[in-house]
Amino acid sequence: MAGLTLLAERNPSSDAQFEALVSDRTDAVVTAIDNVMDWNRRPGPRDFCVVAQLERTTPLTVVGQRGRAVLGDLRGATLLVDAPGNGFVVALRAMLADEGIGPEAYVLESVGGVQERHHAIVSGRGDATLLGPPFDAMALASGLSRIATVQECYPAFPGQGLVVRAGALGRLRPALSAWLHGLEKARQRMAGEPEAARQALAPAGFSASVVDAMLHATPDSLWPARAGIELLAALRRRCGLPGADITYEQLVDTSALPGG
Structure with a gap:
């Protein structure tokens, strides 16, 4: 996009994303929407907001060592997570609670983001x-x-969001709006011309399965889904975690979106 430079880098964990936003080293992060429910309760600015939803859902599979075949097999297990109280782990904790497995029956070990957890x-x-x-x-x-997938248990589970600090939104809005306008055009093309999207993504080194997952996760809109955010709050309540009382209006700011 003319006049706009996007500098992207990979963060190793949600805590690193939090620190990058607080220190103003980063203007925006792509992260699990649930993280914002936790970040706004931590010491710090407490002004994090979701300005767009970039995936319809984030496909998440519970993967276990050999011999761990169903959720019930995770009683007494050590579960590798990004952070114990926020992010995708909330869905896993709720899934275990639905099986009658409380937090006293397993250990959460923080190892970082998805690449770190895979390794x-x-x-x-x-x-x-x-x-x-x-x-x-x-x-x-x-x-x-x-073992299971989050989507099998919670079909409305939302994809990752684009998160900024509300205090920086005034400064960021012109560039952010321009970027989101371009992203909306790309979203429409991915949804309307999936084969063209495949041809564009394949030369970038994405495998066919990854391209399929990206196309499947293309959202119907960049506007954060109310049903998904309300589900996240319900999962927090199911797990007894703080932050479940936050409303959609408190969490979301769509002013930078096309039509916002």
């Missing part, structure tokens, strides 16, 4: 973890077990 579980560390594409398929190909 750890494949190397034999821990008993199970949550992985998304392509790391879930890679783990299963290495002989690990598919």
Whole structure:
């Protein structure tokens, strides 16, 4: 996009994303929407907001070591997570609670983001973890077990969001709006011309399975889904975690979106 430069880097964990936003080293992060429910309760600015939803859902598979075949097998397990109280782990904790497995019956071990979790579980560390594409398929190909998916349990589970600090939104809005306008055009093309999207993504090194997952996760809109955010709040209540009382209006700011 003319006049707009986007500098992207990979963060190793949600805590690193939090620190990058607080220190103003980063203007925006792509992250699990649940993280914002936790970040706004931590010491700090407490002004994080979701300005767009970039995936319809984030495909997440519970992958376990051999012999761990169903959720009930995770009683007494060590679960590898990004952070114990926020992010995708909330869905896993709720899934276990639905099986009658409370937090006293397993151990959460923080190892970092999806790449870090994949490396750890494949190397034999821990008993199970949550992985998304392509790391879930890679783990299963290495002989690990598919236990369940978040989407099987919670079909409305939302995809990752674009998160900024509300205090910086005034400064960021012109560039952010321009970027989101371009992203909306790309979203429409991915939804309307999937074969063209495949041809554009394949030369970038994405495998066919990853491209399929990306196309499947293309959202119907960049506007954050109310049903998904309300589900996240309900999962927090199911787990007894703070932050479940936040409303959609408190969490979301759509002013930078096309038509916002």
